[in-house]
Every structure is written in structure tokens, then in C-alpha cells.
Amino acid sequence: MLFWNTARMSRSLVLNGGRPLIGDIEVRGAKNLVSKAMVAVVLAEEPCRLRGVPEISDVQIVAGLLELHGVKIDSSDRDGELLLDPTNVEQAHVADIDAHAGSSRVPVLLCGPLLHRLGEAFIPDLGGCRIGERPINFHLDVLRTFGAVVDKRPEGLRLTAPHGLKGADIQLPYPSVGTTEQVLLTAVRAEGTTVLRNAAIEPEIMDLVAILQKMGAIISVQTDRRIEIEGVPRLGGFDHLAIPDRIEAGSWACAALATAGDIYVRGAQQQPMMAFLNVFRRVGGSFDIDDEGIRFWHSGGDINSLAIETDVHPGLMTDWQQPLVVALTQTRGLSIIHETVYENRLGFTSALGEMGAQIQTYRNCLGSSPCRFSRANFQHSAVVSGPARLRGAEITVPDLRGGFSYLIAALAAEGTSKVHGIDLIYRGYENFSTKLDAVGADYDLI
Ligand code: EPU
Numbered sequence: 275m276l277f278w279n280t281a282r283m284s285r286s287l288v289l290n291g292g293r294p295l296i297g298d299i300e301v302r303g304a305k306n307l308v309s310k311a312m313v314a315v316v317l318a319e320e321p322c323r324l325r326g327v328p329e330i331s332d333v334q335i336v337a338g339l340l341e342l343h344g345v346k347i348d349s350s351d352r353d354g355e356l357l358l359d360p361t362n363v364e365q366a367h368v369a370d371i372d373a374h375a376g377s378s379r380v381p382v383l384l385c386g387p388l389l390h391r392l393g394e395a396f397i398p399d400l401g402g403c404r405i406g407e408r409p410i411n412f413h414l415d416v417l418r419t420f421g422a423v424v425d426k427r428p429e430g431l432r433l434t435a436p437h438g439l440k441g442a443d444i445q446l447p448y449p450s451v452g453t454t455e456q457v458l459l460t461a462v463r464a465e466g467t468t469v470l471r472n473a474a475i476e477p478e479i480m481d482l483v484a485i486l487q488k489m490g491a492i493i494s495v496q497t498d499r500r501i502e503i504e505g506v507p508r509l510g511g512f513d514h515l516a517i518p519d520r521i522e523a524g525s526w527a528c529a530a531l532a533t534a535g536d537i538y539v540r541g542a543q544q545q546p547m548m549a550f551l552n553v554f555r556r557v558g559g560s561f562d563i564d565d566e567g568i569r570f571w572h573s574g575g576d577i578n579s580l581a582i583e584t585d586v587h588p589g590l591m592t593d594w595q596q597p598l599v600v601a602l603t604q605t606r607g608l609s610i611i612h613e614t615v616y617e618n619r620l621g622f623t624s625a626l627g628e629m630g631a632q633i634q635t636y637r638n639c640l641g642s643s644p645c646r647f648s649r650a651n652f653q654h655s656a657v658v659s660g661p662a663r664l665r666g667a668e669i670t671v672p673d674l675r676g677g678f679s680y681l682i683a684a685l686a687a688e689g690t691s692k693v694h695g696i697d698l699i700y701r702g703y704e705n706f707s708t709k710l711d712a713v714g715a716d717y718d719l720i
Contacts, residue, residue, distance in 0.1 A: 283331075284719035286694045287707070291666060291687040294535035294572075297713035301523050301541040302328040302354055303516025305702045307478040309336045309380055310455050311485050311516060312358065315345060316387035317463060318489055320511035321359040327516065328354070328704035331697075338374045339381065342366035343388070363391045368430040372398035379452060382413050385433050386460030389422060395433040399426070412453040416444055420460050420468075441466030441505050448646065449474040449499060449586045455482060461503035462491040468503045475499060476587040477546035481517040488512040520546045521593040522703055525678050527570035528597035529713070531559045532604050532686040536571035537713055544568065549590045553598065556580050557605060579607035579660060583641040584615050592616055596679040599623065602658045603631040604686065609658040612641030617652035622676030625669045629683055629691075632659040663688065671695035674702045681706075685715055692720075 303326035313336070315322045327333055337347050337356075344364035348357045365388075375381050381397040388395035400410055414424050417433060419442040425432045441464045446453055454474040461468035473479075475495070483493050483501075489512050492504040523542035530537040531554070544551065544563045554561060554570065558577035562569045579602065584592040592615035602609040603626065613619050623633040633656055639645045640655035647654045666689030671677030677699040684691035696719075699706055710717055 283697050283700050285697050286692060286720045287696055287717050288720055289681070289684045289691050289693065289715065289717040291664070291685045291689065291691060293533065293714070293716065295529055295533045295685060295713035295715060296536045298538040298540060299526055299709040299712050301519045301539060302326045302704060304478050304519040304521070305330055305332050306451070306521070307481045308333055308516050310383065310478070310482050311514065312336045312340060312356075313380060313383045313387060314459060314482065314485055314489070315340065315358045315360050316343065316363055316384060316391060317459065317509050318360050318511050319508060321357060321361070322511040323350075323513040324356045324358065325352075325513075325515040326354050326518070327356050328519065330700060330702055330704050332378065332701045335375060335378050336380050339371060339384070342370050342374060343384070363388075365392055365394065365396065368396045368398060371396075372430065379410070382410050383452065383455060383459060385413070385417055385422070386420070386439070386456060389433060389435045389439055389460070390463045393435065396430060398430045412446065412448070412450050413456045416453055416457050417460065419444055420464055439464040441468040441503070444468065444470050446470070446472040448472070451476055451479065454479055454501070458482060458486060458493070458501070458503065461505060462486050462493070463507070463509060464505040466505055468505070470501045470503070471499065473499050473501045474586055476591075477517055477520070485512050485514050488514060517546065518543055520550070521591070521675070523547060523568065524550045524594045525597045525675075525682070525703070526709070527554060527559070527561070527568075528601040529682045529685060530570045531557070531572050531577065531601040532682050534572040535713065536569070538567060538569040540567040542568040549588060550594050553580070553582055553590060557601070576606045576661070577604060579605040579609040579658070581610040581612075581641065583612040583643045585643055586615065589643075592619060593675050595619060596622055596675040597682055599633070599656070599658060600626065600679045600682045600686065603633070603660050603662045603664065603683075605660045607660065609660065610640045611656040611658065612639055612643065612645070613654045614641075614643050614645040614647070617647050617650065617654055620653055620656050622672050622679060623656060625667070625672075625680065626683055628669070629664045629667045629687055631662045631664060631683070633657070665689050666691040668692040669694070671698045674698055678703055678706070
């Protein structure tokens with residue numbers, strides 16, 4: 275079993291804000307790659323080694339799910355290295371999967387690999403989370419296109435493939451990250467060729483493609499969001515160092531900006547963060563890139579308000595939006611945010627209002643990017659008026675990224691804040707309390 279104990283993690287902290295964060299922290303493998311790389315192990319018929327694995331509770335959840343399916347997992351002597359042996363993959367009880375997975379969407383990604391290995395997959399019907407409905411209709415549609423039969427039962431979804439899984443021609447209605455991964459994880463061992471159009475091309479997906487290639491897959495990524503996958507009958511193991519977590523890196527960069535601080539993020543890479551770096555520079559933040567990481571700091575004086583729109587890669591990723599909004603409360607003038615990926619990712623702003631931020635949300639599209647929510651009734655745009663003098667408050671974390679943003683707000687605010695529900699933040703921010711120490715934050719876990 276795995277190595278760190280999430281049960282001991284605190285649920286609240288008390289924090290005295292109003293001082294610049296200064297220091298060095300390190301980011302390791304990206305949560306949104308590591309969990310998928312672990313799922314890919316189920317496709318392999320040999321042991322795999324994954325390096326750069328962060329100690330976050332999402333990894334713990336996926337590890338538990340894999341163990342329920344018979345995958346043997348050990349941590350090696352080297353820090354952040356997992357050895358995963360899928361030789362004896364077996365069926366798990368859906369009630370156990372449900373109890374273990376919580377709100378994680380990883381079980382749906384196990385469907386293709388389990389169908390290949392066992393001819394059957396049985397998963398709980400997955401709920402959404404507070405950032406939007408997060409349905410799995412695209413996932414089930416593509417699985418059906420490969421030949422899977424989905425049987426909805428009271429206890430969950432049972433999938434079978436009576437005639438095997440066959441390569442397919444698939445056009446996604448939206449470049450969904452998870453559905454693109456679903457197609458990759460199913461097509462690599464399906465019979466024949468799959469053509470996927472309108473695919474997501476996030477760097478984490480390209481890293482998953484790299485892992486699958488190491489395992490023996492044949493995948494070509496074209497320039498027009500088209501991915502072609504030639505199915506192969508068997509896949510071997512892999513040894514891979516996960517791409518670093520650009521969401522975590524961007525979150526700490528926003529903490530530096532919002533607190534007028536200076537943080538060196540070891541492990542941060544320029545290329546996957548180009549859209550973020552452009553925004554950071556436009557707003558008036560400074561950064562310096564070297565071979566080991568990126569230093570982010572507040573340039574002094576006023577920082578600029580600006581208009582941002584989230585989008586699929588290579589656009590500005592939605593997971594940077596929440597920490598950026600907190601930094602934008604400290605800029606002079608009006609900033610505009612248009613969230614085009616999730617219909618409901620601005621709910622976290624109401625607590626910021628209680629801390630003194632001036633943020634108004636709107637149903638209209640305040641931006642020019644094509645948006646699926648233009649005629650729907652979702653508060654998916656916001657205007658932030660700054661600079662706001664934030665004051666400490668008692669707040670409860672709403673979701674992972676909103677939660678880290680509350681930490682940033684509390685760090686930037688004058689006075690004391692109590693932040694509850696911080697166990698959600700451990701899902702995606704490794705050892706964040708140790709990192710708070712490293713940048714000089716004044717806080718206590720309670
Ligand atoms: N969508 C559907 N139907 C589906 C699948 C998606 O309507 O079957 C919609 C979603 O509701 C959403 C949009 O498509 O509005 C995009 O969803 P996508 O499938 O791209 O997201 P995901 O795969 O569920 C991953 C990350 C998210 C990240 C998004 C977008 C993981 C585990 N999660 O989610 O990360 O925001 O891509 O980049 O990789 C986070 O790390 O905090 C997080 C939420």
C-alpha cells in the first residue's frame with residue numbers, strides 16, 4: 275500500500291495574512307496526468323514504474339481503486355516513485371469502488387482498460403462536483419461507439435463488449451480532456467484504427483500519449499485536433515517521469531502576486547504555462563525562467579486590471595482562473611473574467627466578497643470566445659473591481675481550486691482567517707502546509 279496517511283490531515287487552519295510570501299517551493303508530477311497514467315497501467319501486461327508522483331489524496335484514491343482491481347502497488351525507496359504490477363487484474367465489487375472513489379471521476383476512465391482486460395467493467399454512476407454538473411455522457415457515447423454495451427442498474431453501470439471493442443471514427447462535441455483520455459485508453463487496444471476529431475490536446479494528454487507509446491501503442495497527433503490510434507493486441511509496461519503540475523505552479527505564482535511576494539517554483543516549466551505567463555506579464559507580474567523552474571514576483575507599485583477568458587489548451591486553463599481572480603482583486607481598475615469551460619466555476623467568489631473583494635457575476639458572456647453557455651442561464655462571467663483591501667474571515671473550502679484560492683485570499687488579507695475543509699486542498703496540492711512554511715506564511719493547523 276501507499277506511503278502517506280491522509281487520515282491524519284487537518285481539516286482547518288488559522289492564518290494571519292497581510293505579509294508577502296517569499297521563498298522556494300517545488301512542484302512534482304501533475305495530478306491530472308498521474309491519475310491517468312495509473313489507469314493506463316491496467317492496460318499493461320507487465321509491471322510499470324511512475325516517477326515524480328506527488329503525495330496528494332487523489333493519488334491515494336486512484337491507488338486504492340487499482341488495488342481493488344488486483345493491481346499491486348509499492349512505493350520504491352526513491353521518493354515519488356511507484357511500482358505498479360497489473361499482472362493479475364480482477365473484477366472489483368461496485369459497492370467497494372463507490373465507497374472508495376467518492377466524487378472522483380477516475381472509475382469512468384477504467385472502463386476501456388477493464389473491458390480489454392476482463393471483458394466487463396462495473397462502475398458507480400458518477401456524480402458531479404461544485405464547479406458544474408460534470409456529466410459523463412461523452413464518455414458513455416464514445417464507449418458505445420467502440421462497441422461497448424452500457425447497462426444502467428440501480429447499483430451502477432455495467433459495461434460489456436459482446437463483439438469486442440473495434441476502432442471507430444469519433445467527433446467530440448467539445449474537446450473534453452477526460453473523453454479524449456477515454457478514447458486513447460480504449461482505442462490503443464481496440465481492433466483496427468480510431469480517428470478522433472476535436473480532441474483535447476492539453477500537455478497532460480500529450481504526456482499520456484507518450485506513456486502509451488512507451489507501452490507499445492501507435493498514436494499520431496495531427497495539428498488540427500485530430501488523433502489517430504492504430505490498435506495493437508498487447509501492451510507492455512512503462513517507466514515514466516510525470517510532467518510537472520502546471521496548475522499548482524500557477525497557483526503559487528498567483529499567491530506571490532496577490533501578497534506582493536516572490537516565490538521560486540522549482541519544477542515549473544515554461545512551455546505548458548505559456549498562456550498563464552502571458553497573463554501574468556500583462557497584469558504586471560514578473561517572472562524569470564531557468565532550467566530548474568520559474569521565479570514569480572510582484573513588480574512593485576500598482577498591478578494592472580485586465581480581461582481574461584478561460585479555454586481549452588492552448589488557451590488559458592480554467593484551473594488557473596480561481597487563483598487568478600484573487601490576484602486580480604489587488605489590481606487597479608476593472609478586470610473581466612469569462613469562464614468558458616465550466617458553467618459554474620465562479621461560485622467561490624461570494625466568500626471573497628465577504629472578505630472585502632468587489633466581484634459581480636453575470637450570466638452574459640463577457641468576452642468574445644465561442645462559449646457553450648451563451649444562451650444558458652449560468653453565472654459564468656465576472657467583473658472584479660480593485661484594488662480591494664481584503665480582511666480576514668471564516669470561510670469553508672468549496673472545491674479544490676477554489677480552496678487554494680481562499681488560502682491565497684486569506685494570505686493577502688489583513689487580520690486572521692479561519693479556513694475550514696482544507697482536506698479538499700490535499701487532493702491536488704502536495705504538502706501545501708510545508709510549502710506555506712517555506713514561503714513564510716503565519717498559520718496553524720487546527
Ligand atoms: N463534459 C460533458 N460531458 C462529458 C464530459 C465533459 O458535458 O461527458 C463537459 C464538462 O461538464 C465541462 C467540459 O465538458 O463543462 C470540460 O470537461 P472535461 O471533460 O474537459 O474535464 P475533465 O476531464 O472532467 C479535467 C481535469 C479538470 C480540468 C478539466 C479541464 C482531471 C482529473 N480533471 O476534467 O481538473 O478542469 O479537465 O481542463 O484531469 C482540477 O484539477 O481541479 C480539475 C477540475
